Amino acid sequence: MSVRRNPGTDLRPDWFEGIRINTPAVERRAATLPVRRSLKKDWQAAWLLNAVRCIDLTTLAGDDTDDRVARLCAKAMQPVAPDLLKELGVEGLTTGAVCVYPTMVAAAKRALGNSGVPVASVATGFPAGLMPLDLRLAEIRYAVDQGADEIDIVITRAHVLQGNWAALYDEISAMREACGSSRMKAILATGDLKSFENVAKASHVAMQAGSDWIKTSTGKEGVNATLPVSLIMCRAIRDYQTQSGNAVGFKPAGGLRTAKDAISWQVLMKEELGTDWLRPDLFRIGASSLLGDIERQISHHVTGRYASAHRQAIA
Ligand SMILES: O=C[C@H](O)COP(=O)(O)O
Numbered sequence: 607m608s609v610r611r612n613p614g615t616d617l618r619p620d621w622f623e624g625i626r627i628n629t630p631a632v633e634r635r636a637a638t639l640p641v642r643r644s645l646k647k648d649w650q651a652a653w654l655l656n657a658v659r660c661i662d663l664t665t666l667a668g669d670d671t672d673d674r675v676a677r678l679c680a681k682a683m684q685p686v687a688p689d690l691l692k693e694l695g696v697e698g699l700t701t702g703a704v705c706v707y708p709t710m711v712a713a714a715k716r717a718l719g720n721s722g723v724p725v726a727s728v729a730t731g732f733p734a735g736l737m738p739l740d741l742r743l744a745e746i747r748y749a750v751d752q753g754a755d756e757i758d759i760v761i762t763r764a765h766v767l768q769g770n771w772a773a774l775y776d777e778i779s780a781m782r783e784a785c786g787s788s789r790m791k792a793i794l795a796t797g798d799l800k801s802f803e804n805v806a807k808a809s810h811v812a813m814q815a816g817s818d819w820i821k822t823s824t825g826k827e828g829v830n831a832t833l834p835v836s837l838i839m840c841r842a843i844r845d846y847q848t849q850s851g852n853a854v855g856f857k858p859a860g861g862l863r864t865a866k867d868a869i870s871w872q873v874l875m876k877e878e879l880g881t882d883w884l885r886p887d888l889f890r891i892g893a894s895s896l897l898g899d900i901e902r903q904i905s906h907h908v909t910g911r912y913a914s915a916h917r918q919a920i921a
Pocket residue numbers: 664666705823824825826859860861862892893894895896
């Protein structure tokens with residue numbers, strides 16, 4: 607299967623400079639999403655299983671070890687108990703990827719073997735990104751050498767806050783080049799960007815510079831993924847596709863913890879971008895502790911009761 611890439615474009619400020627956001631309208635629209643669908647039971651299970659295949663199962667903690675990463679990878683390869691999957695008639699379900707720090711990539715690759723589950727590595731001085739550019743690029747190359755299939759970069763927030771779109775474009779383009787054939791997600795750290803206009807413009811620049819996905823947050827900002835900010839980013843993806851013909855993926859990350867969150871974000875993708883954006887090549891959910899609640903709800907769907915805690919996912 608050929609791997610989808612966004613080739614990017616030249617920097618085109620004319621594609622985004624005129625953007626104005628009607629904040630109350632965005633917030634009203636986002637507020638309707640969690641209640642928009644009263645999903646029938648069977649559909650609910652299907653949406654939860656789909657969320658699982660789109661999760662970037664993540665550990666990004668200072669006390670990560672090879673053993674913890676190996677346990678995470680075991681969960682990524684078998685995210686839902688086999689007896690539940692059998693009842694649902696589902697085989698071969700894995701998460702979309704695992705996401706780790708660069709020094710954990712080799713351990714993740716070893717643990718995942720030939721399962722086909724990709725390894726995503728954060729890089730570029732995650733989470734703040736305040737390192738000289740040559741060191742950030744070297745970190746990308748290190749993660750790629752270790753075997754990372756995907757690289758989650760962070761941007762220099764100051765470039766956005768100062769409206770320095772050329773500097774932002776050049777930085778992300780250089781990162782894209784350093785990624786080589788590994789696909790790149792650009793983390794905008796939207797909680798740091800001060801306005802919806804900045805989020806929209808940074809989304810456009812990141813896509814023009816060749817990001818394969820745009821991602822909301824590191825999980826370490828004061829405010830991480832929200833539905834209003836995700837709506838802004840999805841509309842930027844839609845506009846960029848109209849302007850350039852290229853499809854770019856979306857990854858909300860940070861603070862997504864419940865099965866209800868997983869469904870709300872999928873409703874957003876379906877309504878704003880269409881069903882192509884419910885597949886792992888165009889949609890990922892970055893989460894360290896979402897899978898447990900999803901498995902709980904799937905278990906309830908299959909057995910009619912909630913399983914005891916020891917049966918639930920570590921993540
Ligand atoms: O990219 C993924 C995020 O770091 C995960 O954030 P979380 O720990 O709030 O789920």
